[in-house]
Amino acid sequence: xxxxxxxxxxxxxxxxxxxxxxxxxxxxxxxxxxxxxxxxxxxxxxxxxxxxxxxxxxxxxxxxxxxxxxxxxxxxxxxxxxxxxxxxxxxxxxxxxxxxxxxxxxxxxxxxxxxxxxxxxxxxxxxxxxxxxxxxxxxxxxxxxxxxxxxxxxxxxxxxxxxx
Amino acid sequence: xxxxxxxxxxxxxxxxxxxxxxxxxxxxxxxxxxxxxxxxxxxxxxxxxxxxxxxxxxxxxxxxxxxxxxxxxxxxxxxxxxxxxxxxxxxxxxxxxxxxxxxxxxxxxxxxxxxxxxxxxxxxxxxxxxxxxxxxxxxxxxxxxxxxxxxxxxxxxxxxxxxx
Amino acid sequence: xxxxxxxxxxxxxxxxxxxxxxxxxxxxxxxxxxxxxxxxxxxxxxxxxxxxxxxxxxxxxxxxxxxxxxxxxxxxxxxxxxxxxxxxxxxxxxxxxxxxxxxxxxxxxxxxxxxxxxxxxxxxxxxxxxxxxxxxxxxxxxxxxxxxxxxxxxxxxxxxxxxx
Amino acid sequence: xxxxxxxxxxxxxxxxxxxxxxxxxxxxxxxxxxxxxxxxxxxxxxxxxxxxxxxxxxxxxxxxxxxxxxxxxxxxxxxxxxxxxxxxxxxxxxxxxxxxxxxxxxxxxxxxxxxxxxxxxxxxxxxxxxxxxxxxxxxxxxxxxxxxxxxxxxxxxxxxxxxx
Numbered sequence: 285x286x287x288x289x290x291x292x293x294x295x296x297x298x299x300x301x302x303x304x305x306x307x308x309x310x311x312x313x314x315x316x317x318x319x320x321x322x323x324x325x326x327x328x329x330x331x332x333x334x335x336x337x338x339x340x341x342x343x344x345x346x347x348x349x350x351x352x353x354x355x356x357x358x359x360x361x362x363x364x365x366x367x368x369x370x371x372x373x374x375x376x377x378x379x380x381x382x383x384x385x386x387x388x389x390x391x392x393x394x395x396x397x398x399x400x401x402x403x404x405x406x407x408x409x410x411x412x413x414x415x416x417x418x419x420x421x422x423x424x425x426x427x428x429x430x431x432x433x434x435x436x437x438x439x440x441x442x443x444x445x446x447x448x
Numbered sequence: 449x450x451x452x453x454x455x456x457x458x459x460x461x462x463x464x465x466x467x468x469x470x471x472x473x474x475x476x477x478x479x480x481x482x483x484x485x486x487x488x489x490x491x492x493x494x495x496x497x498x499x500x501x502x503x504x505x506x507x508x509x510x511x512x513x514x515x516x517x518x519x520x521x522x523x524x525x526x527x528x529x530x531x532x533x534x535x536x537x538x539x540x541x542x543x544x545x546x547x548x549x550x551x552x553x554x555x556x557x558x559x560x561x562x563x564x565x566x567x568x569x570x571x572x573x574x575x576x577x578x579x580x581x582x583x584x585x586x587x588x589x590x591x592x593x594x595x596x597x598x599x600x601x602x603x604x605x606x607x608x609x610x611x612x
Numbered sequence: 613x614x615x616x617x618x619x620x621x622x623x624x625x626x627x628x629x630x631x632x633x634x635x636x637x638x639x640x641x642x643x644x645x646x647x648x649x650x651x652x653x654x655x656x657x658x659x660x661x662x663x664x665x666x667x668x669x670x671x672x673x674x675x676x677x678x679x680x681x682x683x684x685x686x687x688x689x690x691x692x693x694x695x696x697x698x699x700x701x702x703x704x705x706x707x708x709x710x711x712x713x714x715x716x717x718x719x720x721x722x723x724x725x726x727x728x729x730x731x732x733x734x735x736x737x738x739x740x741x742x743x744x745x746x747x748x749x750x751x752x753x754x755x756x757x758x759x760x761x762x763x764x765x766x767x768x769x770x771x772x773x774x775x776x
Numbered sequence: 777x778x779x780x781x782x783x784x785x786x787x788x789x790x791x792x793x794x795x796x797x798x799x800x801x802x803x804x805x806x807x808x809x810x811x812x813x814x815x816x817x818x819x820x821x822x823x824x825x826x827x828x829x830x831x832x833x834x835x836x837x838x839x840x841x842x843x844x845x846x847x848x849x850x851x852x853x854x855x856x857x858x859x860x861x862x863x864x865x866x867x868x869x870x871x872x873x874x875x876x877x878x879x880x881x882x883x884x885x886x887x888x889x890x891x892x893x894x895x896x897x898x899x900x901x902x903x904x905x906x907x908x909x910x911x912x913x914x915x916x917x918x919x920x921x922x923x924x925x926x927x928x929x930x931x932x933x934x935x936x937x938x939x940x
Contacts, residue, residue, distance in 0.1 A: 296631075301723065304770050306665075308634075397726060397727055399725055
């Protein structure tokens, strides 16, 4: 069993509720906790690259993600990411044409720490797609996978869709 | 997007707590609720075949599962199943040599209705494997997939492993 | 068993996560759901007076709460309220000197819909204090009760304390 | 603020799911975790007397509970207890006529570790009744309190009721 690299960039996935200020904020990633909850026995290397809302992600942030994916020794990678600009980062990764790697971006509509999150479902699906899909860049959301050049988030419904 | 058939057979996945008798029992499947929680937009046809503990599954039950998988018009199938004898049903399906279908069995160590279930993670991963793996019979547990002729549940640890 | 009046004013208790905008917001009160979860068999009349953050509560809002408490036919009342200005509303109710009524304000540090809420604990305790304490105005938080003229929220710790 | 003694005897409150054997079992009490979740700032001394299903509670077990309540230096006590024989232990405590102490028994219909438990609500209410009710022995369930000589669990509905 070869290992999977999991890059954390923040997004709704990892937001928490600050009970003193009544606001959402980022503290630490919940990915290790989520892997434990899923009884994952995969060899997963979790690395936090940044912890930001994807609306605040800059070109430099995206370059960093591309470089980290390019340099990773693993050939199967999952990137957690805010949903609002996931398709932008997917395009940056796709256009970088990183050879022989399966890279899957995923995220969540509801923070993991809130009762009704889709995060655990999405993480399970992203890790599975990363193992089973051929080399390429994909988004895994809503139980589906999309190639980087065809994915679009419908802001009105929150649903990821295939572009024509 | 072609549709996926999801056969429910019971197992820990769907157990609930009977608060009047203080026992675990089966009522209805939670699969539709879980798909909604995961914001799944897959076309999934859920069909309950039985609602039993997999330790009580008979040869006739397994024949029914094999026949239903053979007759299903979908080419991608997920079967929810108790973990104790999941490998036996996987073998029955594998030896039936159903052509041109990807069949993925999955389950849970903890009931979905209990806070700390692995069920949502496993469901996400099983649906992804069903979409991305070639025709064949597989078990999806612990974030991994196993072919039907190599899978074994370690009863001491609860972990699914590859047989040598 | 006489009935208890439960006035809803909003506060963290009832905040939800808007998955399309990534923000906290108010939709409907969760009080009936929480009473069902607690298997409450009390006769409780739930009435929503407003659905606001207590930092936005005006003098007019407080007058409305006081008038509604005064006019209620029940002699035991619980008011759900944001924690930030709970002591201000408690004072308004206390100074109104409503005779022969036990009025208990309570709230939550974490929204009920988020996994780790104190809301259900606080609701259980507020309903119990409303039944067992003599006429007067109280705040029920942190498992304790405070009279309206002695209660203070420590903003640094989030804890309710007794003023000297 | 004087301290409250909390005696743990087991019951549904503290049951967990053994994922290797697929059975309910007792491990450790969840009371400290529940007090933390409720942001309780009460001074509570938690002491585990036994960890059993209340259907298995013997006369000797009840004598132990009575003696521990009699000897406790605190005047306000909460006893967590399985619901099936809670009224029997309440009677044993009531007939023991322990002077100058408020003793409140409580429990849960659903284990705390399962998502839909009434435990946190009941704990909040029991601690409040223990602080606010006069000396005596009570059961706190369903948001209500019952004196030891009038309480009865309706086995068909799971509801606690007042005996005529």
